[in-house]
Amino acid sequence: MADAIAEAARRHPAPEGLVYTYGTAGFRTKAEVLDSVMTRCGLIAALRSRALKGKWIGVMITASHNPPQDNGVKLVEPLGNMLQEEWEVISTVMANKATPEDVSKYYHEIAAQYKIDLSSPARVVVARDTRASGARLLNCVTDGLKGADVEYKDYGFLTTPQLHYMVRCLNTEGTPESYGIATEKGYYEKFAQAFKTALGSKRPQGHLTVDGANGVGGPKLTELIKYLPPKEEGLDISVINDNVIKPESLNVDCGADFVKTNQRAPPSSKAGPGDRCCSLDGDADRIVFYFRDANNMFHLLDGDRIATLVASFLGDLVRQSGLAESIKIGVVQTAYANGAATNYVEKNLKLKVDCTATGVKYLHHAAEKLDVGVYFEANGHGTVIFSADTLETIEKHEPRSPAQKEALDVLSACINLINQAVGDALSDMLLVEVVLAHKNWGPQEWLSTYDDLPNRLLKVIVADRRIFETTDAERRLVKPEGIQKEIDQEVQKVRQGRSFARASGTEDAVRVYAEAATRAEADDLARKVADIVKSAGK
The missing domain is CATH 3.40.120.10 (Alpha-D-Glucose-1,6-Bisphosphate, subunit A, domain 3)
Structure with a gap:
């Protein structure tokens, strides 16, 4: 086996001098420098599947909203969720091993550390988006899978959420938690x-x-x-x-x-x-x-708007079903959520708001802790998660009137309409259409629920983003020292001001977000905070 692992790595040597990091979106960079990473991700997927007693693991080849010349890869856990953090670290170490022999040695070290039986079955599903580099990179992945002796299914072209759906379906097949049939149809x-x-x-x-x-x-x-x-x-x-x-x-x-x-x-x-x-x-x-x-x-009408629309509708259904006492709905946001959206959820919808660090995995984990967790990043990535207890409560609930029964039926259908494995644009689109139809709203009525505070997002290129360290769900900087105090002073000068700066997860840059009562104040605040960051990052 050792030779097969080294041989797979040898076919796709790592470029010299490049350092790879498994970020919130997996590995993502220029497609021409990803061959070695892809093969090694095949090996990691094999180890992860064996560590989980042969459960199906997903490999998605995509770079999402990046330009056409980029590509990337991310691994998917058995229920369609993101790769566990300790395995992100393992993937990063594996991607940066210098020689095929180092790759093989590390593969066996991980197997020993996690007591993984390398002769046990491993199962992996693979899919890709439509990028020109996808076919070549798929071959690199499958070379890794073959080297590690994996049973794999190649679904060809799929959306990322469809791949997550397939993984969850395959792993829940024949169980009471069965999620669906693992085909496109x-x-x-x-x-x-x-x-x-x-x-x-x-x-x-x-x-x-x-x-x-x-x-x-x-x-x-x-x-x-x-x-x-x-x-x-x-x-x-x-x-x-x-x-x-x-x-x-x-x-x-x-x-x-x-x-x-x-x-x-x-x-x-x-x-x-x-x-x-x-x-x-x-x-x-x-x-x-x-x-x-x-x-x-x-x-x-961005992710904040989708979250508020969906949370308000689910809140109505829970009340109309007679379940208000037993089910609590919460909304999970990041610091990028517009302050007006947060205010609307807390004051008008009377729902709890949690704030997490930026990145879907943080939102997802926080949402999993709630009865019903609605999470959307402002960029439009999100879904709704229903806890196992909540699903059981809904299933066992006996409606006491035709109106309660109707609300309960719609609530149950919405649960099936939401792709709980991951944010899914197609499923979210249908959900929004259902809500608008029930409320008898067009986009203007949706928009008029609250007025966004004017905001500005700026990107400041810095020599080393790692010197910028944050706390409080990335809303405050702890390093470089003294910089947060300067930001606070600028925020106090404008009405309804709020601003924060955080290091980018993907490039040597710091993202500055600012909002205020007027467009001019928001722009001015963003510019001043960007200047503070620029001088600190020199």
Whole structure:
């Protein structure tokens, strides 16, 4: 076995002088320097599966919203959740081993440390997005899997959430927790049926335009539409930016990240005033909504807006079902959530808000601790998690009136409509449409629930991001010393001011966020905090 491991690593040597880190999104960088990392991730997936007694582990080849020339890989745990943190560390060490012999030695060291029987079965599922480099990098992964003697399934092209769904289905097959059928058809049927049931006799207003970021989400949505009720009975959708034949157009002037960052619709959008629009990202795990009003003003309905909309609807259903005493709903945010959204959840919806560090894994863990945890990053990545106890409570609840029964049925359908394994743009899109239909709202009514505080996000390039250390869910800097005091002084000078600076997880930069009562004050505050960071980072 030792030779097979070294041999697999030898086929894809590591470039000299590069240091790889398994970040919140796995390994992600220029595609041409990822071959060695991919093979080694195949080896780690094998070890992880064996450590978990042969459970299926997922390997997703994607770089999400990054430019077309990038790629990446992330590993998925048996229930579709993110890789455990100690295994992120193991993956980083493995990726940076210098020689094939070092790779093999480390592989066996990990097996010994975790008492892993290397002759026991290992099972892995693989999928990729539509990037041109995907086919080559898939071969690198499978070389690692073959070297480690793994049984694997290659699902070809999938959205990231579809891969997470497959992993969860395969691991829960034949159990009371069975999540669904581990095929694309199974995925479409599950979510389409849940959408139909949750919608009931309600109808979404108007038409929805979906921007697929020229990524894998476009064709997969087109496939999903075939399983949805006809547009006369359900949702009238048109898909734009679904060109996967030209991989170089992926995420270019389109997609969730473009819309969120530039605060405008993709240039290709032909939607008229009041038309609902949404954009997926390159691997369809993020979604943002937006529209233009009668005066042609652009309005973004981002992850904060989705979280507040969904939390308010689930809160209504829980109350109407007669379950308010037994189920508590909470919203999990990061420091990037708009202060007005936090205020709305606490004051209007009367729900608890938790704040975590930036990164989906932190939000997910915090949401898992709640009865019903609604989490969305402002960038549109998120989902809702229902605890096992909550699911049991809902299942056993006897409604006392037809109205309670109807609310309970819609709540149960929403649980099936939400991809609890991971944030899923397609599932989230259908959920938002159900909520708007039940509330009989268009985008304008949704927008008018609260007014966002003007905010500005700036990126400051620094020599070494590691000198910037934070505390309090990344809202305050502890190092360099004295810098937080300077930031606090600037914040106090503006009305409803709030600002924080945190090191980027992916590049040598510090991200500065500022918000205030007016656009001018927010811009001014962001600029002053950026200057403080710049002088500290020299």
